[in-house]
Amino acid sequence: MASPNRTVLVRLMASMATGDPAALFPFIDEFGNELAGTVRRLLMSLNRPDVLRKNEDVDYLVQSAAFVLFDRSPSWDPAGALPWTWAERAIRAEIVRWLGHPAVEWDDRSHGEAHVGSPVMVTPDLVDLAGDHVELAQLLSALTAVASERDAKVHLEYQAQKALGDRSPANTVGEMFGLSPSNVRQIDRRLRQRLSGLAESDPSFATLVRLSWVEAC
Amino acid sequence: MMIIVDTPEPMPADEPVAVTAGSYISNVTTLTERIAIRLAGQGVEHAVAAAVTIALRGMSGKSPTDFAAELGLAHADLRALEAGTVAFGDLPASLMSRLHSHNLEPLLLVDLDHQLRGD
Numbered sequence: 001m002a003s004p005n006r007t008v009l010v011r012l013m014a015s016m017a018t019g020d021p022a023a024l025f026p027f028i029d030e031f032g033n034e035l036a037g038t039v040r041r042l043l044m045s046l047n048r049p050d051v052l053r054k055n056e057d058v059d060y061l062v063q064s065a066a067f068v069l070f071d072r073s074p075s076w077d078p079a080g081a082l083p084w085t086w087a088e089r090a091i092r093a094e095i096v097r098w099l100g101h102p103a104v105e106w107d108d109r110s111h112g113e114a115h116v117g118s119p120v121m122v123t124p125d126l127v128d129l130a131g132d133h134v135e136l137a138q139l140l141s142a143l144t145a146v147a148s149e150r151d152a153k154v155h156l157e158y159q160a161q162k163a164l165g166d167r168s169p170a171n172t173v174g175e176m177f178g179l180s181p182s183n184v185r186q187i188d189r190r191l192r193q194r195l196s197g198l199a200e201s202d203p204s205f206a207t208l209v210r211l212s213w214v215e216a217c
Numbered sequence: 218m219m220i221i222v223d224t225p226e227p228m229p230a231d232e233p234v235a236v237t238a239g240s241y242i243s244n245v246t247t248l249t250e251r252i253a254i255r256l257a258g259q260g261v262e263h264a265v266a267a268a269v270t271i272a273l274r275g276m277s278g279k280s281p282t283d284f285a286a287e288l289g290l291a292h293a294d295l296r297a298l299e300a301g302t303v304a305f306g307d308l309p310a311s312l313m314s315r316l317h318s319h320n321l322e323p324l325l326l327v328d329l330d331h332q333l334r335g336d
Contacts, residue, residue, distance in 0.1 A: 021252050021268075025245065025275030032241020056244070063248050182325065189328050 005030070013083060016073040028066050031084075035065045038084045042092050048099060056171075056181070064098060065091045100167065126156065135207055139195075142205050146194040150177065155191040158184055245272060246322045250329050256301060257333045265330040266308055267301035269321065273312060274299075276319050288312055305330045 008030055015023035028035070039061045043052045051057050068090045069076075069083045076083055084091065130137035143152040154177055161169035170181035170188075177184070192214060199208040208214050253268035261267050274284045274295075285295035288311045297303060298312070305327065316323050 020271075021255075022271045022275030024248065024252070025272060026278060028243045028248070029241055032243055036241065059243055060247065062241070063243060063251060067251070182322070185328070186324065189324075 009083070010078045013069070013073050013076055013078070016070045017076070021070065024063075024066050024070060027069075028062065032062055032066075034082070034084055035062045038088060038091060039065055039095065042088075042095050046092075046096065046099065051099070061095055061098065064094050068094050098167075135210065138205060138207060139211065142195055142198050142208055143191070146198055147191050151187050151191060153177070154179065154184055154187045158188045245276065245320050246325055248272070249321060249326065253326075253329060253333065261301035263301040263304050263330075264333055265326055266303055266305040267299050269305070269308065269316070269326060270295070270298040270312060272321065273315050273319060 012023050012027045012030065016027065036058060039058055040052055043049070043058075043061075051061075065084065068087055072087050072090065073083075076086060080086060126136060126140060130140050143155065147155065154173060157176060158169050158173045161172050166172050168181070170184040173179070173184045174181045179187070195208055195211075195214045198205045199214060249268045249272040250265075252271060253264040256267050257264035274281065277284050277287070279287065281295055282292050285292045288295070288309060290298075290309065290311075298308065
């Protein structure tokens with residue numbers, strides 16, 4: 001690395017070592033390409049080229065790598081290896097943690113003809129279920145009152161994915177509906193606010209506040 | 218303290234690739250949200266407001282003293298903002314006016330603020 005960059009690197013690592021998170025911004029701006037190179041290489045070594053193809057995921061992991069360095073910056077020796085080389089094992093561990101460790105039971109259906117399709121909708125036939133669950137019937141009725149059919153589906157799918165532990169529900173739902181993740185989150189937020197307003201203004205929908213995501217709005 | 222919020226999503230940055238050598242474009246809203254969640258975990262009361270202030274200082278490239286002067290604040294006031302003693306809605310206008318020009322998305326930050334504060 002050329003000496004001017006090395007000087008900047010040492011200065012920013014020193015700032016981070018004092019616990020100043022503001023240094024993360026110039027650090028990523030200046031050394032994000034190096035971090036991205038490390039992240040890409042590690043993703044390839046983990047056989048995850050699918051993640052590699054998503055710029056937003058790579059960017060997220062670049063930030064994660066920067067946080068790894070931030071947390072370890074007091075121990076970094078400026079005379080030693082570059083930080084992302086020095087902390088590569090910790091960065092790899094962070095990537096693995098983010099990717100998750102899938103633990104699945106053997107299922108014959110998973111080992112026949114491979115078919116990679118779209119993400120699977122997890123919302124079952126809610127109209128059928130509503131016959132047995134009054135609160136669900138109220139929710140569907142309220143959604144009909146405050147949202148378009150598509151937005152209602154986006155909201156329900158987003159909440160279902162979150163409840164099932166999806167780490168990136170907005171990405172999953174965005175893929176299903178052809179929306180950006182931020183669009184999905186905005187639609188969900190808007191609907192939560194409308195449902196909350198409806199629950200306050202119309203006594204027939206008052207029980208909606210029992211739903212955690214409406215109550216939290 | 219256990220804080221339960223939506224984990225910030227990986228969100229599209231403006232093509233996070235090299236523009237010039239040494240200039241990487243990242244999604245600064247996501248980064249700010251992640252800092253806010255860390256601060257909230259440390260018990261900072263107005264974590265999003267603190268993270269936004271920290272983010273804007275970081276992106277300015279200025280020292281705390283120079284950044285405070287640029288905002289027309291005393292250094293101690295800037296420190297108080299970064300310590301999370303001021304609510305997001307009460308941040309100085311001189312700071313809030315910089316959100317857009319630094320690609321920080323106010324709606325997402327307000328949403329996170331509500332989640333962290335349980336509003």
